[in-house]
Amino acid sequence: MPLLVVGSVAFDSIRTPHGQAEEVLGGSATFLSLAASWFAPVRVVAVVGEDFSDRHLGVFRARSIDTAGLERVPGRTFRWRGEYVGDMQEARTLETQLNVFAEFAPKIPPAYHDSEYVFLANIDPILQLHVRRQLPKARLVGLDSMNFWIDGKPAELKKVLAEVDILFVNEREARTLSGHPNLKKAAESLQKLGLRAVVIKRGEHGATLFAGNSIFSAPAYPLDKVCDPTGAGDSFAGGFMGHLARTGDTSDVNLRRALVYGSVMASFAVEEFGLVRLLSLTSEEIDTRYREFKTLTHFDA
Amino acid sequence: MPLLVVGSVAFDSIRTPHGQAEEVLGGSATFLSLAASWFAPVRVVAVVGEDFSDRHLGVFRARSIDTAGLERVPGRTFRWRGEYVGDMQEARTLETQLNVFAEFAPKIPPAYHDSEYVFLANIDPILQLHVRRQLPKARLVGLDSMNFWIDGKPAELKKVLAEVDILFVNEREARTLSGHPNLKKAAESLQKLGLRAVVIKRGEHGATLFAGNSIFSAPAYPLDKVCDPTGAGDSFAGGFMGHLARTGDTSDVNLRRALVYGSVMASFAVEEFGLVRLLSLTSEEIDTRYREFKTLTHFDA
Numbered sequence: 302m303p304l305l306v307v308g309s310v311a312f313d314s315i316r317t318p319h320g321q322a323e324e325v326l327g328g329s330a331t332f333l334s335l336a337a338s339w340f341a342p343v344r345v346v347a348v349v350g351e352d353f354s355d356r357h358l359g360v361f362r363a364r365s366i367d368t369a370g371l372e373r374v375p376g377r378t379f380r381w382r383g384e385y386v387g388d389m390q391e392a393r394t395l396e397t398q399l400n401v402f403a404e405f406a407p408k409i410p411p412a413y414h415d416s417e418y419v420f421l422a423n424i425d426p427i428l429q430l431h432v433r434r435q436l437p438k439a440r441l442v443g444l445d446s447m448n449f450w451i452d453g454k455p456a457e458l459k460k461v462l463a464e465v466d467i468l469f470v471n472e473r474e475a476r477t478l479s480g481h482p483n484l485k486k487a488a489e490s491l492q493k494l495g496l497r498a499v500v501i502k503r504g505e506h507g508a509t510l511f512a513g514n515s516i517f518s519a520p521a522y523p524l525d526k527v528c529d530p531t532g533a534g535d536s537f538a539g540g541f542m543g544h545l546a547r548t549g550d551t552s553d554v555n556l557r558r559a560l561v562y563g564s565v566m567a568s569f570a571v572e573e574f575g576l577v578r579l580l581s582l583t584s585e586e587i588d589t590r591y592r593e594f595k596t597l598t599h600f601d602a
Numbered sequence: 603m604p605l606l607v608v609g610s611v612a613f614d615s616i617r618t619p620h621g622q623a624e625e626v627l628g629g630s631a632t633f634l635s636l637a638a639s640w641f642a643p644v645r646v647v648a649v650v651g652e653d654f655s656d657r658h659l660g661v662f663r664a665r666s667i668d669t670a671g672l673e674r675v676p677g678r679t680f681r682w683r684g685e686y687v688g689d690m691q692e693a694r695t696l697e698t699q700l701n702v703f704a705e706f707a708p709k710i711p712p713a714y715h716d717s718e719y720v721f722l723a724n725i726d727p728i729l730q731l732h733v734r735r736q737l738p739k740a741r742l743v744g745l746d747s748m749n750f751w752i753d754g755k756p757a758e759l760k761k762v763l764a765e766v767d768i769l770f771v772n773e774r775e776a777r778t779l780s781g782h783p784n785l786k787k788a789a790e791s792l793q794k795l796g797l798r799a800v801v802i803k804r805g806e807h808g809a810t811l812f813a814g815n816s817i818f819s820a821p822a823y824p825l826d827k828v829c830d831p832t833g834a835g836d837s838f839a840g841g842f843m844g845h846l847a848r849t850g851d852t853s854d855v856n857l858r859r860a861l862v863y864g865s866v867m868a869s870f871a872v873e874e875f876g877l878v879r880l881l882s883l884t885s886e887e888i889d890t891r892y893r894e895f896k897t898l899t900h901f902d903a
Contacts, residue, residue, distance in 0.1 A: 318783070387783055388777065388783045389783075476689065482619070482688055482689045482690075483825075483826065483827060483828065484806070484824065485824040485825060485826055486826060486827075503807060505785070506804060506807035506808070507807070507808075507819070507821065509821065509824070515897075516824050516898055517898065517899070517900075517901065518808070518821030518824070518898055518899060519821075519899070519901070520808065520810065520819030520820075520821070523785065523786040523810070523817050523819075524784070524786060525784065525786055525787060526784060526787075527784065554901075554902060557900075557901040557902070558901055558902060560901075561901055591903075592903065594901075595901075595903050596816075597817055597818065597819055598818070598819060598820070598899050598901075599818075599858075600818065600820070600855075600858040600859055600861075600862055600895075600896075600899075601855060601858070601859060602892075602893065602896050
């Protein structure tokens, strides 16, 4: 099954203790699409500016991503500049230029209206709801948000949460949105907004899935070197949703596998700057790392 | 097999979002001993003051802990006052009175010299080494430390690490002691100091074991309410070492089980203020929660 991804395309300038990269292709829709493309056909809806070249388009094409929904408009593409220091737990944003992304109004091509698997990356919740309502056949819709919308448009965000299936948030976002400092209570309270499941992304600490009454936790893959954490969360969501779209199985058991595939893709994404690693993977590497997660977490009862 | 625990006994005054407790029995040796007592016979070496009453002694006796090594000297017992706010990730120390603990020189009773399982809780590394060398039959020695010693006596700490088996540290301590911001590299570098294994304690994010070339991660048990995090790390070490002492099995496979039992005991410890929960447990509750860790982490390959 194809996965429809709606989000941002950006040019990122990044400095980490391991080096720097200037104006490399990034953005939530890009990381999501590339990570998911290892599992299922991907359709992407995003906006880019006149500076988005055929070379950039070639990155999506190289992974056979359907770019009919990639709208090019006058102006410059979204730009983000940030740095990570020390243990690289958090990005420090140095500059954000929304550019054409400021006026992003996602247009879903008619050919995408039959999409059953959908991911709404971090954009205005009003736009997320608008997209959601154009997709009557959606079987499973994942959604990401951020503190900017949680603080700024909580009512609008809760409205769209009632119409999607899985929320992906980090710990702080879960606490802020729910008002509960306790993470379990926070997740359970978010589930009650009408969600099938809540996935808490914990960065280098892994991820936790709350689905029904069941909780599943997986660690992050222990890497020798985290080169660039940018896009880790989106690559996680891409692997997660890509696995669900590939299998067409939305059972709780398969959500657990999806969380591990998400962790696998996030672990690859951060090994190199930008998209380098997501473009140079093999399916064998993905399968091997999935099995390594089993070894990493196995203990005898 | 008995487990020998060397550490502190304290009276803790604690404030958390869920309440407060004044001068309740605590300290590393206390939490360790009580947690381990659910698995194996425990021998405790620590120092207390004249204000340590029969009522306090009764807490150890209630768990059949051998207190021949509990030395009572003139003066007041070690006191600590701290608080936890918000998500309770870190204790804020408001007051420390070392009192009799300032001059602690652990005396190992002759009857303890045959101890095969030993835990050296967080005390001066010079004292830890001194104790270690009095225990020629020790098969497995665990050791905890803290930034105070890592910063103040790194050479002495590294000297004792070469003569023990398992180091228990939190992430920040591992990074500081090794000089590596990357946690995997940090742990591997610490292993090379002569350790059999390194256990990284991650609080609400669980724990990771580095043993030989193998890595094992377990999440923390998701609790509805963390009442008081004091003693969580020591309860973890108590469950870990207690399980090893109980089974007499120091294989890598059993170290993984030990880590889960450690996580189980830490999860119970924080459910109530002070020692309340560690005193009111049952073996069935421990076994049930161990199995719940299996459910929490299981996914199909």
